Amino acid sequence: MLRITCPYCGERDYVEFGYGGDAENTMPELSDTDIGRWADYVFFRNDPKGEHAEFWHHQHGCRQWLRVVRNTVTHEVISVRPASETDAPTQGKQVEVA
Amino acid sequence: MADIRSALGSVYKAGPLGTPRDFPGVTLQEQxxxxxxxxxxxxxxxxxxxxxxxxxxxxxxxVDCLTVTTHDDVSILRVGPTRLWFVCGASSARVRAFTETLGAGDAVTTEIGHSRTVLRITGSEARTVLNRGLPIDLDDRAFPENVFAQSVIHHIPVLVHRLPSSDGPAFDVYVSREYAVSFWEWLVEAAAPLGGRILESA
Amino acid sequence: MTSQSHRLKTGGHIDRSKAISFRFDGRAYTGFAGDTLASALLANGVMLVGRSFKYHRPRGIFTAGIEEPNALVTMRSGARHEPNLPATKIELYDGLEAFSQNRWPSLKHDAMSFVDLFSKAFAAGFYYKTFIGPTQGSWMLYEKFIRKAAGMGDPTTQPDPDRYEKANAFCDLLVVGSGASGLASAITAGRAGLRVILVEDDAVPGGSLLAAANDPKSAGWLTAALAELAALPNVKVMTRTCAFGAYDAMTFALLERVSDHQKVPAPHQPRQRYWRVRAERAILATGMIERPIVFGNNDLPGVMLASAARTYANRHAVAPGKRVVVFTNNDTAYAAARDLRAAGADVAVVDARARISAALAAQTTAAGIAVHLGCAVGRANGGRHVRSVDLVPIDLRNPQRSRIRQRLACDLLAVSGGWTPTLQLLGQRGSKPVYDEKTAMLAAGKIPEGFDIAGGAAGEFDLTAKIESGVRAGLAAAAACDQAQAAQGRSLLEGLPAGTTTFNIEPLWLVPHPLNTRPKKRFVDLQHDVGADDIELAHREGYVSVEHLKRYTTLGMANDQGKTSNLNALGIMAGIRGRPIGEVGTTTFRPPFRPVSIGALTGPETGLHFRPIRRSPMHDWHLAQGAAITTTGLWQRAWYFPRPGESKSDAYIRETAKVRQSVGLTDVSSLGKIDIQGPDAAEFLNRVYVNGFLTLPVGRARYGVMLRPDGIVMDDGTTSRISEHHYFMTTTTAGAGKVMSHLEYLLQTAWTDLRVHVTSVTGQWAGMAVAGPRSRELLEKVITDIDFSDDALPFMGVCHGHAGDIPVRVLRISFSGERAYEVYAAAGYGQELWQRFHDQGKSCDLVVYGVEALGALRIEKGHVAGGELEGRTTLADLGLGKMASTRKPFLGSALMQRQGLTDPLRPQLVGLELAASEGTLRAGAILCDPATRYSRSFANGSPTLVNNASGASARDFTPGNGSGHMGHGIGFVSSVTYSPELKRNIALGFLSGGMARKGEQIDAVSPLNGELTKVRVTSPHFVDPEGERLHG
Incomplete structure (x- = not known):
């Protein structure tokens, strides 16, 4: 029964979210024809005991994809930020989006 | 123009609901x-x-995805970081006239009025009935007037808007049209123990 | 009706003016309002209430609470019949009907009680030892017998007639337990302005205050506390509610028993309500549970916890015995002894400790109670009820077997072996309790963030100490919620005397068998019939870890979850191993704290509400026309429109034929529809689809296929260009949600540079397909402002116009292979537009068709759909390899070229038809090569399979199959239909070798049906392979 603080909507129940998998791999450029790099992206996953970045989709909320850092042992949500952002995590705080 | 047919069709019947009470706990009305x-x-x-x-x-x-601003008969809900809903009555022409001035590089618009059924829930037990399914804190402090939330009730996506009201809590619930009958059936059953009435559609 | 022979004349929290009649095992009794079923049975002198799980031993009421291991009964009858409920938690109501369990023909004369005589054979590990190796087969034989012999109540097989609800709640502070400390916490936090929810499992708040002797000071305190709580609008008190689960992020699960205390729920009211509560903080004021001491025959009816005996006397005004022996190793049981004495019983205390304090001794003697120090109850005696106990001397520093010193006659043995704080909810959050030597308690370990404990849960015994700890926890919660405002109000300790309650426990887990007697069974887990011998056995056989011990003996695994037995088991195991208890460890607590009915967890999501249903804007019309409805994901779609007397196949064959002959109308509103807009929309589509989209002109549509990044086909559909930067995508019905999330994912994670917005408009648009040679004629009648000539609206053209006053979007596309159009209108006009097509269609020989005919039409054309786009197939598998652009990269273009996906032996799309006039084609059948078929041979005496081609033989391990085929085959059948056009059954399937095998005859095997059907490989394009009809 996770609670995830969406940067846009605030703290919400897990039922509003869809799990989107590992967020620690970056999709190769589309023009990259190297099967190995694509295979790395699609198939090879770290399975850390501890902090792990993963995508969650606020499916029933603002429909934004979020990059959630979660502790896989305690389920503690350490940070949440929009998937499109690459700067510092928002630490679960509400942000103004104007 | 042809009439817009209600998604609730024949399942919507005005009248008393569930346990009789002195004061209806919940009043439901299709908008x-x-x-x-x-x-x-x-x-x-x-x-x-x-x-x-x-x-x-x-x-x-x-400025956030929680607050509703209103002027005349137009309300703006910020449903995503760069996405707005204009909910409008007769002033829709003004809004459309405005959006038509925008180029695709600035913003794009989509008409979605037919995709949502709007139900108004009022009464002393309005919060109770919503929280039978809605995992959102509807307390005055957490969910004051003119705040909305997009969430899910009984696996159905909903947008719940708390309306300004001098007469107890009042909410408009926006439900995807194709789910409207299922949601209505859920709502009526959840409301029955609290007692109330269903008003004629607005 | 019998008189309430054991009811006290005065006292108790019962209402003697409200007599309540009830039945137990068919016999009528009376009790009073405020009784539980257990207290009412005791009031009537009924002590024998059940037979034990494994050995069918007689069992009585052992506790007065949720920890009850023995007195499980079946409640109600018919569809509401519910087994395994503790009588101690059932509130008495008028007309209550309960039944004892696990006995036949009657509770007093149980045919299975002989099992007890053979109990050695049924010790721990019985199943593992008995039914492995050569005797494994005998399990089949004995299972029925054993299952019947060992067990509890039977569930009903009828549907549950009651409603259940779910609810969400939010608070600053959740207080679990409404004893003195819980009330103090709730009042303190409530005064500070916190939103508080106080939950109490019992019907009334008060906790152990209700079990205390009627002392005006504590009773007054309770009354005042409840009055103050009731006046605090920010505090919600929930009785009959159990917090059974603590989950991530301070989420709690509660079970509210709304109507269990009534015969049937009031109209519209649920029976139970499952709450999910999100709290900022939680205080566990969950008290503690007493545990027994283990000795011979300790399971006899008439043996109960000392605290339970006290509760029955003080709270329910029942004397559970008239000659009482209290057996203890600590001071707390003396209160029970005094209260039972005050209730008029003869009482003796047997205390295993060598000495007690002078004050306690004086107080006890003054009450007229004899005390036997340095003694233990070696065994209890009696048949269906305890009649006497045998005392043995005991030295707690070194308990040894010794001779029986004395026999005391009694009809109640009240036992106290110490107390265990109720910390399961902390345990569920991963906080292991820690054994405290001084108090012989499993006390709270590291308390997780957000939690606090107070009162008995924190090891407090004394009333004032409990209240003080509750106040402290309440203030801490207020401070943590930034509500440090001074708590206004009187001191909660006002008027209470300073505490004097003492504990002084000296641990004793197991009393050795008395010398010179036949050892009697000593039960640790009463509910699962696990004895001290079983723990010794587990130890001998190497199951010394507590987790192994639990699973080997099933100790603590019954529905009481070992609430009275776990610590005794640890103590006994530690004793055997010669290790401190702290080193033996504890088992892991998981939700739920108490059994929770599946009905409550399911809530309203049954029947009509099993899952939500998505309906097309024309759904009502379909129903009115008598359409049969089928389910696709959450959608309900019109399956076929039977005429009177028509079967499903009659109907769809008629509909299919009519579409090809004149014109048909079908509802395609469930297709996923996505509005795609923005300056980079063309580029986006070009990346997502395998085929090119940059060159698609405005006013044209294109069929597209998209892949997953791993190169497998994800979905297909048609996308039309509405204007320069505006596209309208359709997806499959089943793929809509997945595709929408996928597009958003790409735009928000990988391709954030693209200025594109996607919006699901599935619900905004009603969609209908008009297909057949006369489709244009019909469209021209309904939509008058569009030029439907082939020049103006060619195949794959898109345009906008009006059907009278209804704006429409028309796409000239075809799924059926006929000239066809898809017409879209805003959903609210959908049914009206549909009706207009229907009305105008009368002169065009219109047929309305459903999903089944839609499927038949597309299979005839070899168009792929859900059966083919099933998450394992590639473009090439689908025969669409040529669609992939070679001039651009697209999502999946790299990995679709990986070795496994380009293997020429992958099954590829083919058409299939029956090779003979007879036979059944089934979707899901496995395609097999006749050349590798085996024949059965009995040549060497045992059935052997011989390969027809190679002569190789194999053991026949497929009895009943008989197809002679083994392994995974060379493909499978994906979709089947009867083709009215071809007048025969046809199918699509995937076959290794694909179209290279055209004309070959192969085997379609359906092992589940024991069928082997000869099929011939054909082109999947059964009808009009040249596509001429599109323009017909």
Missing amino acids: SPRNLIQLSGWPDSFGAICESIAARLGIRVP
């Missing part, structure tokens, strides 16, 4: 179809769009 115009922009230019909305339509765009 007339809404003009719902969605405007989506991009982060770099969205601020400018918001300014021109304020200038042209006289409505301040909310």
